[in-house]
Amino acid sequence: xxxxxxxxxxxxxxxxxxxxxxxxxxxxxxxxxxxxxxxxxxxxxxxxxxxxxxxxxxxxxxxxxxxxxxxxxxxxxxxxxxxxxxxxxxxxxxxxxxxxxxxxxxxxxxxxxxxxxxxxxxxxxxxxxxxxxxxxxxxxxxxxxxxxxxxxxxxxxxxxxxxxxxxxxxxxxxxxxxxxxxxxxxxxxxxxxxxxxxxxxxxxxxxxxxxxxxxxxxxxxxxxxxxxxxxxxxxxxxxxxxxxxxxxxxxxxxxxxxxxxxxxxxxxxxxxxxxxxxxxxxxxxxxxxxxxxxxxxxxxxxxxxxxxxxxxxxxxxxxxxxxxxxxxxxx
Numbered sequence: 001x002x003x004x005x006x007x008x009x010x011x012x013x014x015x016x017x018x019x020x021x022x023x024x025x026x027x028x029x030x031x032x033x034x035x036x037x038x039x040x041x042x043x044x045x046x047x048x049x050x051x052x053x054x055x056x057x058x059x060x061x062x063x064x065x066x067x068x069x070x071x072x073x074x075x076x077x078x079x080x081x082x083x084x085x086x087x088x089x090x091x092x093x094x095x096x097x098x099x100x101x102x103x104x105x106x107x108x109x110x111x112x113x114x115x116x117x118x119x120x121x122x123x124x125x126x127x128x129x130x131x132x133x134x135x136x137x138x139x140x141x142x143x144x145x146x147x148x149x150x151x152x153x154x155x156x157x158x159x160x161x162x163x164x165x166x167x168x169x170x171x172x173x174x175x176x177x178x179x180x181x182x183x184x185x186x187x188x189x190x191x192x193x194x195x196x197x198x199x200x201x202x203x204x205x206x207x208x209x210x211x212x213x214x215x216x217x218x219x220x221x222x223x224x225x226x227x228x229x230x231x232x233x234x235x236x237x238x239x240x241x242x243x244x245x246x247x248x249x250x251x252x253x254x255x256x257x258x259x260x261x262x263x264x265x266x267x268x269x270x271x272x273x274x275x276x277x278x279x280x281x282x283x284x285x286x287x288x289x290x291x292x293x294x295x296x297x298x299x300x301x302x303x304x305x306x307x308x309x310x311x312x313x314x315x316x317x318x319x320x321x322x323x324x325x326x327x328x329x330x331x
Contacts, residue, residue: 004254010039011046011054031139034110108177113139117146125151129158130173132201133193138309141204152209153216159201160217160224162193195224199231204305206298233322235261235304238311239269245320246276252310257303259288264300 013021013036025033108116108131116139120128132140132155144152198217202210218225238246250258250273262270262285270289274282314320 004256006035006039007043008054008057009036010043011051012058014040014043014046015051015055029109029136031109031136034112108135109139113142114146117143121147125154126158127173129155129162129193131177133159133162133197137197137200138204138305140201144201144205145209149209149212153213156198156201156213157217157220157224159193160195160198160228162197195227196231199228199233202228203232203234203308206301233308233312235265235308236269237322239272241311241320241322243276245314246272248314248319249307249311250276252314253307255285255288257306259285259292260295260300261303261307262289263292263295264297264304 013024016024025036028036108119111119120131120143123131128151132143135143144155147155202213205213214225214229217228238249241249258273262273265273274285277285311320311322315322
């Protein structure tokens with residue numbers, strides 16, 4: 001979700017009312033809740049025009065949707081307390097949680113990457129690898145960013161060679177984390193490692209860190225390094241998606257985000273994107289791209305990663321196919 005999208009979501013939820021906002025937030029992932037809640041706190045002196053603009057855009061987008069399919073198994077946790085304060089968040093959490101509980105490894109999904117890194121920094125690299133294999137790839141990538149290069153390389157290699165975790169070992173690990181985080185439930189999910197999990201985490205890391213880790217793995221096992229590379233889906237691989245898939249992706253992306261992302265794309269990929277727009281939209285995009293001044297590489301990579309999140313979500317939903325990666329057509 002881009003910064004603009006986060007701010008718009010925050011405005012929408014702040015104007016909906018507490019009960020309605022709670023019903024929306026319970027369908028979001030922990031990282032999304034954290035971003036939106038933080039943005040809600042920062043909102044000040046909104047003009048009527050800003051609010052009307054957000055509602056108009058929401059109405060337009062909602063009108064294009066025919067069904068909404070969501071998994072309501074994940075609920076709001078400590079990030080609301082951090083973003084809104086205990087008093088303000090209490091009523092919101094009560095409406096969302098309905099007495100539910102989250103503990104152990106699952107609780108980490110509600111914490112800041114820096115806090116998680118500090119919590120597990122002194123654990124054995126194999127323990128760290130097991131934990132990160134269970135978290136979302138973008139969160140794991142952020143956590144790895146707080147470790148030394150040596151630890152990053154070691155942990156990623158262990159993730160790539162991780163071949164599942166026995167339930168007993170998982171329960172023991174979860175019990176340790178539960179005591180640290182004052183929870184009491186037992187995690188029921190299994191943890192899977194392997195080249196694909198390692199690749200998914202690397203997809204969210206900066207190019208410099210990514211290259212260093214790949215080279216470290218290559219020194220240990222060249223074949224494993226190649227398997228990880230084969231499983232990775234980077235921005236340039238959007239070229240392998242068919243035109244219908246490109247059109248579906250474009251419906252989900254803000255124009256400003258696409259402009260910044262395309263600053264770091266090759267001409268062939270740009271033309272494929274333009275080809276799947278209306279002639280007028282393509283012309284406007286070309287003009288905006290030419291008018292856009294220099295953009296920091298970190299900003300380009302950030303927007304490209306946000307777009308890749310959309311691509312992966314559409315692939316997981318079966319709406320698009322990611323060709324040429326691994327043994328399967330969908331990831």
